[in-house]
Amino acid sequence: MVSAVLLAAGQARRMGQPKQLLPLDGKPMVWQVASAACGADLLEVVAVTGAAGEDVGLALADLPLRIIHNENWSNGQASTIRLAVQSLDTRAKAVLFLLADQPLVNKALINNLVKAYRESGASLVVPRWQNQRGNPTLFDLSRWRTELLQLTGDQGARGILAAHPQCIHYVDLPGPEILLDVDTPEEYWQMQQLWQQYKVTKG
Template sequence: MTVRGVILAAGRGTRMGQTKQLLPLHGKPLVQHVLDAARSSVLTHLTLILGHAHEIILPALDTTGVTVLINPQYASGQSTSVHLGLAHGPDADGVMFLLGDQPCITPFLIDTLVHVFCTEQPWAVVPMYQQQPGNPVILGRALMREAFCVDGDTGARSLLQRHAAHVRHLAVEDPLLLRDVDTLEDYMELVAAVPPVDCSGC
């Protein structure tokens, strides 16, 4: 079985007041940490979805070996990037959706989620910390077509809730692995909490 990756980094980041994809974390932009972790994993193909400020973000990144797509409809919500990522890419048994503002994701966590998906073959795999679901999420073939029906900024949350009986949740012990950056306070807390040795690509 194969799983490809789609990195969602098209959003405007309005709560940050600036282009959060390029905020530095130990010398690298936030989204570069995600790219590096995904490239070091077992994911068979990577697609990066950009949108807002893509003309500034893309030149600042090392996207070697990554397919980059520009989402002109990013303002309509994350679901438009999900649709774009599903529609463009090689055939695979599953698609992992990673957030571009989740810089502490590691190749080990990605590989573990893929291993669970390939061995147990659920419809989806979702990491959890203390009963709270997080990202990245893997969607299997059973949910891919239905994922085209989600809209707005909910991503695949409604889809996963609707098919909860077929979703495999995987507990993680480190909350930093699932932490994303939505506000300036989130960013400052992350910078303070994460030494360089703990970052996926540092």
């Protein structure tokens, strides 16, 4: 069984406002990511809030997920990951980390990552476009729980992936769009345009 963790605790300094709450198609960006996860083949979805925690929690209130608040969010993403791993359902065999600013991540990709984990036996499963590694990333808990709980700073779990490339099973993507995130107003504008194309393609 795979649990999903939605990392939604950041302050979004470069954006100048909580990017998790920026609207796409009338819903906050974080809701679009969470909704895809809630429809996927997962044991549970856990959203971790931090900056703008109350507003993010309200934005997700209509979805079947669990919300936990990281009071130490300003210490960096590692603190959010540690709290999330400690809070997972005890039945979880693996954890899939989702980012709140990647709204093009869909249920199909999430299910493909979970399927690849089950079929490959790999302890790390990562999507990629050509040689570009992306998110969401999946970690087998029997192998990586200790390392995840020892993370520090704001680098997240990238250091684990960089140090253990031989353990990674890649899921290749048909295009780069799904890996795009939003850090600046310009990237948000681009995401709005992509979102309209995405809707047409998926519709």
